[in-house]
Amino acid sequence: MAQQPLPSSVQPTTDMYGGDEVSALVLDPGYSTTRAGYAGEDRPKQVVPSFYGKINYDNGTRDIFGDEVIYPRANFERPNYMNRDSVVEDWDAATRLWEHVLIKRLQPARATPAIRNGLNDRGKNDENGDVDMGEGIEEQEEGEKPLAESPLLVTEAPWNTTKNREKAIEIAMESWGAPAFWLNKTPVLAAFAAGKSTALVVDVGCANASVVAVHDGMVLKRSIQRSPVAGSWLSGQIRSMWDSSDPKVEVVPTFMVENKKPVEAGQPAEARLKKFDFVVPESFRAFEEERLLTEFKESVVEVWRGPGKFQGPNEDFVKSQVGRVFEMPDGYNQMWREQRFKVAEGMWDETAAYPPLGGGEEGRVQKGQTIPALIKASLEGVDADLRANLVGNIVVTGASTLLNGFNDRLHMELTAMYPGLRIKIHAAGLSSERRFGAWIGGSILASLGTFHQMWISKKEYEENGAGIVEKRCK
């Protein structure tokens, strides 16, 4: 946190910014990454891939988490604990991963209790009373739950199921012993991060693009619109584009390349690939390929800013312009001109999208799935009085919105749709703020002094059971 530390003699003026920090933890699980950190900070301390590591042994499996464990090894799978709906699917893995970030990485190391650290072991033969006492202490220590200090705020997709929500509070309360818990929907938090309580949140993440209207800090359920036209869909588009381009571009992730020689643009790669004496699991390779695709997205792909759709004369125009060169890990490089606009065009114009790689209709963009269509449909589900205000308060969040030209295109599409309205798009300039919008909102919320009356306390949970989360976190 880049802020001037206060001198220790000065009491922070809480009433000035309404903050009252209670060392709450904020956990923001997403399809691509899981973010966690302390409330009141401006970015999550822990960002780990939601694709966790799973090593299959003969006699069982072991889960490993974090970035530093990602290297090819035998039987190293990288499954995701969430499903494509950005909803937790594998609760065992989720619990372990969350424990990893929340407890192992974020909680201070605890001293081993004196009874177990072996320093006082000579007392074996002591009087019984001492031993009993020791056991008593041990039990008490055991009873101490890992998160007993920190209230926990967890984010969820607006379409999360009741069962999942109840499961979340169960884990927080029973496994970790959190003193208080709260579950909040990501669009609300993203709006908070942008400093708004009423906004139309356009969240284009990895697995899902969603448009949700937030009114006064609450999600309007009838306005929830989502489609898969997001980051991983874009990866699929890139794969299709590479596949259909001439010459065909092979996707060779970095870890496979041992050595490469520079080649001319468009010439086949001259690289020696690594040989592994084990079979690299498919999920690991897919994960690594995704990294490559992400790099391609970051450096090449661009959204056509307008005017008009990309298809047609604009495409011809772009063909005559200088493109961008991208070198693959194996040394193959090529200038990308109109393709780099075309891959992202499917977000805006369903007719421009590449057919999915495997063929079939499943991955195809439907008519109502483009982002303008989502916004339109979302506004349809909102009271007429709110619409103008919402269009004037559009919050753009999610890592996929960092695509070059995304906001310009969005603005253009919106002005074409609602020419009479004042359109204002709020998109954080800092890429971390765009990527961690929901987490930052949660950080703000959980450190607000006025929020502390909202927490579901342990006592309430014990009295009402897991169902309380439905009653309270509306």
Add this chain to the structure above:
Amino acid sequence: MTSHDVRDVLNLPSDHSAGPRPAKKQKISGPRPNLKGLAREVQSLGGDNPIAIVPEEAVFKKRRIANRKPAARWELRGFTNSARGDDGALLLRHWRRKADLDPNHDAGQDGETQMTDGVVDGDKPPAEVIEDSAFAKYNVQVSVPQYSEEQYHSNLQNNDWTKEETDYLMQLVKDFDLRWPLIWDRYDYSPRPIDGEGVNGSEMAVVPARTPRTMEDLKARYYEVAAKMMAVQKAVQYMTGPEFQLYEIMQNFNAAQETARKEFALERMNRSKDEAREEESLLLEIKRILARTERFNEERRELYNRLDFQTTDSDITQFRGSAGLQSLLQNLMNVDKSKKRKSIMAPGEGPSPQSAVPGSAVSETAPNNRRESIAASVTGHRDSTAGTPATPVEPAAPAADKKKKGAQPVEKRNLSEQEKQIYGLSHHERLGSGPTFRYEKINKLYSHKSGQQQMRITNALAELDIPPRLAMPTALVTQQFEKLWTNVTSLVDLRKVSDRLDADIKVEEAKKAERDKKNKPAGETTEKEKDGTGAEKEKDKAAEMGTKDGESSKDKEGEAAAGEEKAKAGGDSNQGGDGAADDGSAPPGAADGAAGSPAKPKGGEADGDKDKEKEKEKTPRPGSSGGHKRSASVLSTTSDKSSKRQKK
């Protein structure tokens, strides 16, 4: 580098305008602060521009001054939030400066507390009072109307809404703090299945159809309930202002109108680009027009301000005299000069810019320094006789009084009727130039008439005891007199006509009688004559009865009942008279004048003074017939006021 230097370099002749500048510069550079440790020569290298040297402190790191004190102590202090309403079950902890306790004690305990901070603070916290969150006070709840079962049944029944659904709505309203978009968004009421009658818990449960509700439906129901419960709790007449206002608003909620408004808003949202642009340009146009009118108004106001007089609250007696006026003028001119504004009045016409203020001059609030001239103008505008100079002076006096009090707000043009009367203010179509006398106006009336008619009119007036020249011709009196006069003239005209007709009839009758005498025996003729005279007699009788009635009634101001009675009598007489009058085919106007509406003469009689009636009786009337009698009574209606005045 200055322009001077540039010129120097380029070998340009330095023009004289730029000449003094370098000298000026040098002047500035003179007292330049001497930087320490810098030779004068080095400093002067910079020339006009001083060398930018920021004196830097050589100290590498400042010694902290505060480090003598022990570090401030902080503690993780538990607090509760009373807004949670769970009696402090949730104890959250935040870092707070440790209260300054006994320092020794602190120092001793410091190590342990820091260590145990992470866990529970052992035995310490219970001793202290756990503080309440400073944010608890921001917890504000909306108040949602409450109703009991019987209150619902007596007041809130609605065919469209069950009690369950109403309860559900109220709960949602409470949950979402009256945020209607949210309430509507989350509104998902599914009626409880009505159990089938079967005792065995049959599967026949009927689920009533769910009715989708619009936001207007919800609002309408809520406001209905809220307004009714408000009225139940506090009768409408006892509500305070804001309460009643709220009640009114809720009472008058119009769902249909709301829906229409929203449709309109949607339409507006879905405008095409061209429409949007057009509206924008129109709005711009309007703005421009408004700005222009604003400016215009501003200018006009300024103009008026210049034309208008300045009112003062100070005493004006000192300006009454000509010397005072002179000094005032001097003052005004001085003020004008000091303002350095073009004076709008030339110095000569300062005291009397009457011409500049056409209509508004005649007002009681005219400035004090003009009082006299206005008074004069008032008299000029009124067609007053010589006898009325008292009135115009009067308005000045009370107005001046008001001025002195300074309490009366200044009003320029709006005088009430009463005030107009008091100040003798009247408006006229057009006035002749110069002063006129009111009686001359009356004389003018006579001038058009023949001498005989003049005679007759004066006779008629004499009958009414009204002198031909009014003793005190105030505006009102002359007005009334004019009316009277016109009535008299018309009556005189009528009498002329009727006289002629009478004469004609007589001639014709005489002719007829002669012819009958020639042709037929005498018996029939006498009968006919009798008929004619009989009719006349009847007429007379009726008229006399009318007058008698008038006499007998003692009320001077004529009560309705009496008036009606008389009206009947008069009506009779009218009918009697019709026989005679209609024979003569009198012009309808004349007939109207003679007969009038039956009520009118009666009212007049009722109004008429008793003595006047007597007077009428006494006065001999030339050739009096029923018609004439009535006409006299008509006279009385119009003249009664003026005659009264005369008598006074």
